[in-house]
Amino acid sequence: MPALQRPSEADKKDSPHALLPFLQTQSQTTLTRLYQRPSSCLSVFRLLAPLERQIVMNLLWLESAIATSTMVAWVQRDGRKLYEEALGNLSRLHILPNSAAKLALNFTFKTSLRQALTGGGTSGSFGVPAEKDEHSGPSIKTLDSFALERWETILHYMVSSGTGQQPAKPSQGVLFLLQRSSLMSSFHGGPLQITSSGFQFLLHSPHAQLWDLLLQYLHLAQERQMDLVEVLGFLFMLSTMELGREYLTENLSTTQGVLLEDLRDYGLIWQSKPKSRRFSPTRLGTTLTSSSPPLPTTISASSGPLDGFIVLETNYRIYAYTDNPLQTAVLNLFVSLKYRFPNLVVGMITRDSVRRALMNGITADQIISYLITHAHPQMRKNNPLLPVTVQDQIRLWELEKNRLKSSEGYLYTAFTSQADYDLVLNYAKQLDVVLWENAAKRCFFGSLEGHLRIKEFIERRTQNSNS
Template identity: 35%
Template sequence: MPEVRIIAKNFMDMVASMPAMKLDKLYENGFICEAILRSLPPLGKKYVLQLLHIDVPVAAKLLEEWVLPDGYTKHRVAIDRLVQLRVFVEAVDRKNDKTYKLNPTFQKSLQKLLVHGGTLPREPMPSNITVRLPTLDDLEAYALQQWECFLLQLISSSLVEKPSNISSSLMKVFQRRLLSQRDKEAPKLTESGFQFLLMETNAQLWYIIREYISNSEERGVDAADLISFMLELSFHVIGEAYNINSLTDFQRSIIRDLADLGLVKLQQGRKESWFIPTKLATNLSVSLADSSSRKEGFVVVETNFRVYAYSTSRLHCEILRLFSKVEYQLPNLIVGAITKESLYNAFENGITAEQIISFLQQNAHPRVADRTPTVPENVTDQIRLWESDLNRVEMTEAYYYDEFPSRDVFEGACDTAREWNGLLWEDSKKMHMVVKTGVHTYVREYLRSQK
């Protein structure tokens, strides 16, 4: 397994890493509290709800009493997350017991949201001004198309017929970790680049947004403002038009970039112009676990290692090419084969067998999606076997000892190494031995003491 992995699980990690002052300011907005709440693990959500109307600190023991022995790790994970996001404030009471209390700002915002409901800072525009609004299906198609176009441009700008308006400097920022470019050569995908392509749309979106936000500080934009605007955007209604004039100058400068990513569609009327949030925008606040496996796939894998992909997208073709040999390409169908060579190619690029298998499973065509297993077992097994073929040799750093003064010393040294569980190999006749690097100091100390 490669050490470098893209962690695009949630950008709440990013929120968690913000300084306390900024975080408290963010929590003044009810929608951000809602988005944070939804990103929590199930037990965490429950604890927040449970303590919502309790103003005094609650002893940690009291919360633990609710938990069954099986669930203790889940409980810890939930509590850690809550403390990390500063939703729970940890304190120690007079009896030296740990107590938890909801962050007062967070608590107030959430209570208000619960009782009064949330109101967006802007209302959808009346339908007599906005003409020819796209249907929901059109909008989704638009968003996907925009996103694919962006991805293709990201991998290689030569693949796109009409490049989007994203400035090349911004594009460079996105490509920073995904592509590596040596002088005069065409840019090549890095390990994380390959992994990025195999991720599902939401995870990709998060990755890009994260890069966008972390870059914002270099451009002199406050990350907190950006995060709060993104989260607010995710609560707008899909397909409704919102007046651009209701945005601040700062937000208006961002909305163009977001339109290029397919998060919103911009339209111009006779006098006014407006933006329409797409599914990509409203998915921003959804945690990844929910949205996975909730979209239609396109891949059928057969037991003869053939891959049929019912797709017109060039992006899908490019992705399949990462680990299979594409044989035919028909207008709506890509036929490929998973071969040993194609897989070795993929493994060399840092893609793991698990990633390929999970990609095939997540994107299974509806016809095969309800079958278990979705990808034939012989294919998944073979992919894993081919991967483990490459890892037949295991490297361990070690020290080699020889020329022991006496057999006693040699055996003593062997025993010392064995005690520390670090003896790799010994030859008692010739008195040679090999120990793990970690144990070297102990063996050396032993040998010194024998002198």
């Protein structure tokens, strides 16, 4: 039996998958039902951190529980803290029991994961493949094109909102989810526009973007009283399917049938027609729980430092070496574009362009972060990477916009004596609701939340004085 190894520095820095905190909030009954599906157990195992996967594999083939003291003996002294954290995470997923005396995998999880690794069984949790014929379904190239088209439609709609352009609209279900997740918002009853959270969303990788939306879908599914186990089970089943293969819809539940229609809008599933008895997962679907790229070509606004394409000069001029329409559209959110060539876009960061971005909820730090993330390799030789004058000016333009703040509240004035003013002011300060005060004029401004308590305090003082 192999000893538990100390995690590498890279493993320590890996943050947990976005889905795991959501799973940890579910009840033991829900997770046990989910673990009855071998595909779900395999998918959850893929999402675990390296040390957590190692613990599971050390326990998977044991027929009886092992003493905790024996397990601890395998761990190096300086790795104890990480080991305890891993046990805690597995316990919250109900993969391990809460008992401190002995360790053993959840029986349902162990049985299903064994089956997933060794094969066998007729549960159909990995999907029911359709028989191949002369019409054997779409090619992988067709699936990739479909996924790209659907995903680009969503991102293009986000970055083009509020710019006067008329991009293709995603489905109503997608638009509702974008608004529900605060990635887009309707300001003052107008059309949907990208928010600060939406711009930050564009900085993420396609894989992270997809799970951001799917997590919102899971929360929405709970509100719609959909069977969460069916929804999660279908997503996990998709992630274990074979790319380029067709699968039958007959064994899908009613909930999964609804899910099938919704996921078409995101490009995770391809069907020749809406009522087809067959479907094919795209690369977006088959990589949900893997580390493989979810798209054949990274069309996300976040492509990483190695693919940097932006050169920023001290005179605020930007040269973007790209022919990607999406990256150009993102730049247009905070840059005044001047010229466009086949593989080059030239523009200026101006006060008006930054103010326009700030009005859309984009912050100065997000603009600077985007420029740093996508800086050209030649720019990365500079120290600091971006010109300090440009960074400072972007932040000054933000401060200029934020100089004035409006707050709702009440102005308290006309006190009969200095003693009354001091008494009420001190009481308001104890409540931490004083926004402004002027001792010379005996007045202060309090927030809306504290008004009722201040009013009651004044009324009590008045009654006591009258009595």
